[in-house]
Amino acid sequence: MPQRRRTETPAPVFAALGDENRLRLLTRLGGGEPLSISRLTAGSGISRQGVTKHLRVLAGAGLVRSSRRGKESLWQLERRRLEEARRSLDLISQQWDVALDKLKLFVEE
């Protein structure tokens, strides 16, 4: 039996998305090409360590993944989580939709 997995909360993912710098990193990674930390640091306006910290936050939320190649570590987007997050927003919206429909029905009856 597929054992309904305990619905894990999307809050941490949103929290990770809730920072300008991290969003910028994500969109850059959204380009598809895995990027190194130095690359990501260039033009970011913050220090390399700052970037590293942000990347780790993103990784902690499962939004990004890294792999080492030689002396550099390459980071790339983990799209699954992004979609999960989107779905979470849909849930709230849908709930709202249902409520409105019910109301409409009630009024028109």
Added chain:
Amino acid sequence: MPQRRRTETPAPVFAALGDENRLRLLTRLGGGEPLSISRLTAGSGISRQGVTKHLRVLAGAGLVRSSRRGKESLWQLERRRLEEARRSLDLISQQWDVALDKLKLFVEE
């Protein structure tokens, strides 16, 4: 000419979504019915003031709106922002899709 509005960052919205308690408040408000602070406090596990603070954060992000009726203030969902947030996630994903398509095309050529 419709003057392309300077793309305002969705980060604050995500930041607002990045908290368990606030997500719970949102889903409750997603029920459609406007709820008072006391109502929302009941069973929330945090104090009334705590709830108030969270509601204000949500309001600050434009995710929720309040109106006073008599001695109570009623809060309801502001769905527009929710959709904007979802769209932001789509943007990153789409960007990724485009990149993948390009790659595919390149490989298959």
Added chain:
DNA sequence: ATCGTAGGCAACCAAAAGGTTGCCCATTGT
């Protein structure tokens, strides 16, 4: 008139977040 209920305001607190710097280690190219 006054009591109970709904909230607002302000002060306070501990912990987390965002950022920095300094120093060390590993890989690579010459």
Added chain:
DNA sequence: ACAATGGGCAACCTTTTGGTTGCCTACGAT
């Protein structure tokens, strides 16, 4: 062999966040 480049670790600092409590005000019902 060694310099240069890419990163990791740790310490440190300031601001923000999430929460509390105490007290005051406003409305509503009796």
